Amino acid sequence: MRSPGSRGKSLIYEYPKGSKITITCLENRTGGNGYNDSYRVYVPAKYTGKKHHLTQRKTEAEARALADEVIKKHQKHGQVAFNLTTEQIIDAGKALRHLSEFGIEKSLVEVVEYASALRSGRTILISAIA
Numbered sequence: 001m002r003s004p005g006s007r008g009k010s011l012i013y014e015y016p017k018g019s020k021i022t023i024t025c026l027e028n029r030t031g032g033n034g035y036n037d038s039y040r041v042y043v044p045a046k047y048t049g050k051k052h053h054l055t056q057r058k059t060e061a062e063a064r065a066l067a068d069e070v071i072k073k074h075q076k077h078g079q080v081a082f083n084l085t086t087e088q089i090i091d092a093g094k095a096l097r098h099l100s101e102f103g104i105e106k107s108l109v110e111v112v113e114y115a116s117a118l119r120s121g122r123t124i125l126i127s128a129i130a
Contacts, residue, residue: 020044021067025060039063047074048083 011025024040041063043053047070057063077089084092095108104111 015064015067016071019067019071020046021070023060023063023067026056041066043067043070047071049078049080 012022015021015023021044022042024042026038026040027034028036028038038056038058039060039062040054040056043055045052047053055066057066077084092108095111099106099108099111106114
């Protein structure tokens with residue numbers, strides 16, 4: 001990504017434009033010798049709901065894909081989705097569909113509270129969950 005003769009210099013750019021997410025091309029060095037590049041992705045706090053997030057990827061394509069995923073999740077689900085993996089989002093959707101198949105129209109939190117109460121031996125009214 002860096003141009004020839006730019007040894008030791010980092011290239012920083014915003015991707016996607018206007019997102020404030022930046023990708024920095026870094027030269028990895030050992031013993032003073034550069035051996036390849038990696039790409040650091042800076043995600044501002046507006047996407048995470050907490051503080052900024054830094055992560056590193058081996059290729060520029062991986063770094064751009066991560067930035068695209070952050071934007072997509074933020075547009076679809078807001079800051080909460082940043083802390084969930086794609087698998088967790090899919091799993092929650094499946095769980096809600098299963099509940100619906102049994103005629104249970106409760107939130108996942110309500111179902112977990114019910115299950116934890118049962119496990120701890122507390123008495124619960126059946127109508128509380130059905």
